[in-house]
Amino acid sequence: MTTLLTIQQAAAATGLSVHTLRYYERIGLIDPVPRQTNSHRFYRPEDMRWIMFLIKLRSTGMPIQQMLHYAALRRRGDDPESVAERKYMLEQHAFAVAAELTALQDTLAVLHAKVGLYSAMEETLKAAADNRREENIDHGKHNLRTRREPPEGSR
Amino acid sequence: MTTLLTIQQAAAATGLSVHTLRYYERIGLIDPVPRQTNSHRFYRPEDMRWIMFLIKLRSTGMPIQQMLHYAALRRRGDDPESVAERKYMLEQHAFAVAAELTALQDTLAVLHAKVGLYSAMEETLKAAADNRREENIDHGKHNLRTRREPPEGSR
DNA sequence: ATAGAAGTTCGAGTGCGCTCGAAGTCAAGT
DNA sequence: ACTTGACTTCGAGCGCACTCGAACTTCTAT
Numbered sequence: 001m002t003t004l005l006t007i008q009q010a011a012a013a014t015g016l017s018v019h020t021l022r023y024y025e026r027i028g029l030i031d032p033v034p035r036q037t038n039s040h041r042f043y044r045p046e047d048m049r050w051i052m053f054l055i056k057l058r059s060t061g062m063p064i065q066q067m068l069h070y071a072a073l074r075r076r077g078d079d080p081e082s083v084a085e086r087k088y089m090l091e092q093h094a095f096a097v098a099a100e101l102t103a104l105q106d107t108l109a110v111l112h113a114k115v116g117l118y119s120a121m122e123e124t125l126k127a128a129a130d131n132r133r134e135e136n137i138d139h140g141k142h143n144l145r146t147r148r149e150p151p152e153g154s155r
Numbered sequence: 156m157t158t159l160l161t162i163q164q165a166a167a168a169t170g171l172s173v174h175t176l177r178y179y180e181r182i183g184l185i186d187p188v189p190r191q192t193n194s195h196r197f198y199r200p201e202d203m204r205w206i207m208f209l210i211k212l213r214s215t216g217m218p219i220q221q222m223l224h225y226a227a228l229r230r231r232g233d234d235p236e237s238v239a240e241r242k243y244m245l246e247q248h249a250f251a252v253a254a255e256l257t258a259l260q261d262t263l264a265v266l267h268a269k270v271g272l273y274s275a276m277e278e279t280l281k282a283a284a285d286n287r288r289e290e291n292i293d294h295g296k297h298n299l300r301t302r303r304e305p306p307e308g309s310r
Numbered sequence: 311a312t313a314g315a316a317g318t319t320c321g322a323g324t325g326c327g328c329t330c331g332a333a334g335t336c337a338a339g340t
Numbered sequence: 341a342c343t344t345g346a347c348t349t350c351g352a353g354c355g356c357a358c359t360c361g362a363a364c365t366t367c368t369a370t
Binding site: 094118 | 259
Binding site: 058 | 357360
């Protein structure tokens, strides 16, 4: 079956290292992946889906401790308490992610603004250089002030 | 001047700890904050603005090494190379932040979807419980299947 | 049959970004 | 005079999430 992956392939597919895949398994984030000759792991599509989801949680800042808790609940099955708590956890995390999201947007705006200011400064500096060059030819004539405020309390 | 802050106040204002403020200063992220009686620091508005900006960079994943580089460029002044490189750095970071942003949005959508599925499961479970309760009164009558697919390859 | 590549376990090591603790200075209040 | 408390430096320590290394087994190809 071409849909079963070796650990290398799983690593390539997820972007995790083989080390990390084994690490996740031994700490219990991934439950024991089936083995072929009682040694080599093979990863099934369902394993891959779960790992992809773990990556989403991690990359959005959920600590491994919490992911372990979630994994334990999932392992336990779909009894009402498990479902309720998993739902709660994801709601909480969604909340955190939403906050992070607006923070990122905020920062992105600031970054764009600063890049804009730097572009303006570059023009100013270029203009000043031109003026200087001009002065070398045509003394006495005074240059226009094209200087703009530099970004961010810069010295 | 009420606009000068003690380290405590600066910590409160930024959300950093006093430890972190001093740490940032000694590694060179913040350049030496002026002292009052040649010992106690006081933070000026411009220091605060810079720190706020640092926090934005950090919280959007810029490593401290890079921030140090940026800080060094800024310290150096507004010569063309410094400006050009700072601009470049922020452009690069903006790029990374934008990527992170879409990843977060992606994850947020997945989280909402899963929460939705869990809600559906809860209803299903409740319905099943109701059926069971009914059966206790009215044996023999068979219950409707209200079960829905559970989220994420759950066992 | 033998080399080499890919897999295994498990404990130890690493890098990052703080975080803490000890020992000391200084200013104000009782 | 003395306690209190906010500050100082500086090195050591910590928690997290990997990451690596050593020693070993197993499969595939020549």
